[in-house]
Amino acid sequence: MSSDLTPKIKFRLNGIDMEKEVPAGWTLLRYLREELGLTGTKCGCEIGECGACTVLMNGKPVNSCLVMAPQIENASIWTIEGVTPPGGTALHPVQKAFIECDAVHCGFCTPGMVMTTIGLLLQNKKPDNSQIKQALAGNLCRCTGYIQIFEAVRLAAAMISENDMRPFRENISEN
Ligand code: FES
Ligand code: FES
Numbered sequence: 001m002s003s004d005l006t007p008k009i010k011f012r013l014n015g016i017d018m019e020k021e022v023p024a025g026w027t028l029l030r031y032l033r034e035e036l037g038l039t040g041t042k043c044g045c046e047i048g049e050c051g052a053c054t055v056l057m058n059g060k061p062v063n064s065c066l067v068m069a070p071q072i073e074n075a076s077i078w079t080i081e082g083v084t085p086p087g088g089t090a091l092h093p094v095q096k097a098f099i100e101c102d103a104v105h106c107g108f109c110t111p112g113m114v115m116t117t118i119g120l121l122l123q124n125k126k127p128d129n130s131q132i133k134q135a136l137a138g139n140l141c142r143c144t145g146y147i148q149i150f151e152a153v154r155l156a157a158a159m160i161s162e163n164d165m166r167p168f169r170e171n172i173s174e175n
Pocket of ligand 2 (some may be wrong): 107
């Protein structure tokens with residue numbers, strides 16, 4: 001890790017409270033992947049244009065390539081690794097919907113798509129087609145043509161229960 005570290009900061013990652021020094025000049029994307037080993041968050045453009053690096057920060061989808069690591073102080077961060085229910089034997093309904101609708105081809109965009117979908121459904125349980133398109137406008141997919149992805153979001157909205165979403169609401173601040 002970089003020698004230019006912040007003093008320890010507190011944050012919550014995938015439902016677990018953490019207190020760590022973080023590299024002052026690193027992006028959250030780099031910190032997740034290179035320091036914490038959470039490589040499910042993908043590194044695409046690194047300039048905020050592809051959405052492959054999307055994570056939830058205080059319940060909202062953000063491009064982790066545009067967030068500096070120290071900015072996560074007191075924030076709740078969810079990555080794709082935290083989406084599968086504890087135990088690792090089942091997928092989250094949003095993940096199941098993507099598989100069911102054949103919305104995963106090479107899979108590179110999928111973690112970001114799933115995180116954006118969860119962020120959308122946290123705010124809006126029954127989004128209409130234009131709201132789905134708008135929410136996913138920042139997530140690029142070079143494989144599917146988007147039709148299956150939009151279907152997956154509609155199916156996920158129909159399948160999820162409040163229980164499926166509750167973990168992502170915990171410790172969400174108002175900022
Ligand atoms: S890697 Fe962050 S938006 Fe592309
Ligand atoms: S499935 Fe390949 S980029 Fe989306």
